[in-house]
């Protein structure tokens with residue numbers, strides 16, 4: 001499978017399985033089926049509430065001899081309630097126990113947002129800790145410790161903008177190697193991509209199919225006419241066109257599915273190539289539209305706004 005290369009030449013499969021909003025009872029079959037048909041990259045997070053079931057599926061795949069641990073690339077993410085350098089390793093050890101793994105291939109700070117210990121999702125201002133009290137640079141020290149102890153082979157961040165990356169880079173001993181952000185043809189983030197490329201940082205696109213998190217949204221990526229027309233012309237599905245576009249920009253994609261046919265369809269994107277003309281038409285679809293808008297971090301008198309997260 002096509003891969004993205006890290007600085008030490010470790011290779012991450014460019015297409016992985018997303019597990020956000022995969023219910024615990026569904027994710028076991030999704031992960032096992034995905035590995036059976038050839039997925040080798042699984043994207044997880046403590047916050048998804050399903051790492052035990054993902055771990056059971058990985059263990060079963062190894063037990064059945066489908067793969068070895070070494071064949072897999074497993075990413076997970078530090079939840080916001082575990083920011084602060086002393087909290088990173090305990091949180092990572094819990095994730096490793098849940099996933100039944102000795103190490104992660106990649107560990108990311110999930111959001112540039114800090115929450116009080118034990119908070120799942122915030123409801124009031126006192127559930128938060130402002131980043132002025134626990135700066136990202138402090139949490140990054142814990143991430144570096146995880147790397148040095150071999151608990152994670154690579155470390156990075158998620159949902160970070162250029163300024164937040166610069167802040168971490170300024171004091172990092174080990175630089176972040178990955179930024180995982182929302183990306184698809186409606187949100188192309190070209191400036192962020194140039195910054196990451198310049199700083200030798202890779203990108204992973206979450207919600208690469210435009211997510212269906214907002215069921216009321218009238219904007220549907222996979223129903224866009226340009227995407228549908230290219231799909232028809234190339235004998236691809238609209239989802240494959242969306243994924244291929246981001247892959248051909250050199251960005252990893254982690255489409256989530258719990259459905260066997262769609263798992264296969266998404267993986268088979270790798271058998272297709274879009275033309276330069278297709279790429280140019282898709283480039284024109286950018287509308288800087290976030291399906292995951294970050295508004296869930298806004299509470300009355302709270303320290304974060306969606307705008308502060310994306311733009312501060």
Ligand code: A2P
Nearest residue numbers: 207208209210211212239255256257258259262
């Ligand atoms: P399902 O799990 O039932 O397949 P994203 O990764 O952008 O967040 O999108 C995930 C959403 O897209 C899920 O609701 C998932 O549903 C759906 N999905 C995954 N693959 C495809 C596909 N090939 N075509 C259409 N919808 C898909």
